[in-house]
Amino acid sequence: MKHPMIIKMIMRRYRVTSKYISKKLGMKDGPSLSADICSETLRIDHMVTILDALGYQLIFRPKGSGPLPEWSYPIRWSDYQTEQTEE
Numbered sequence: 001m002k003h004p005m006i007i008k009m010i011m012r013r014y015r016v017t018s019k020y021i022s023k024k025l026g027m028k029d030g031p032s033l034s035a036d037i038c039s040e041t042l043r044i045d046h047m048v049t050i051l052d053a054l055g056y057q058l059i060f061r062p063k064g065s066g067p068l069p070e071w072s073y074p075i076r077w078s079d080y081q082t083e084q085t086e087e
Contacts, residue, residue, distance in 0.1 A: 002080060003047060004038050006073040010054050013071070024053040040080070
């Protein structure tokens with residue numbers, strides 16, 4: 001699952017909008033935050049800031065280190081691989 005989908009799922013779970021996140025971060029609500037949330041090229045510092053506003057944190061851990069806690073969302077390299085079609 002890619003990070004934009006995870007962020008949107010967390011927002012839906014807590015019933016928050018980009019306006020709420022903007023207010024919590026002390027920014028003006030606008031298209032830039034919504035675009036950041038939907039962007040697959042979101043800078044990691046922006047992602048961490050958005051996750052922090054939602055009450056989440058980014059954690060690095062070794063693969064296969066046991067089951068994830070409830071409401072955890074793994075991001076895998078394979079989620080970002082696009083299939084190339086041969087012509």
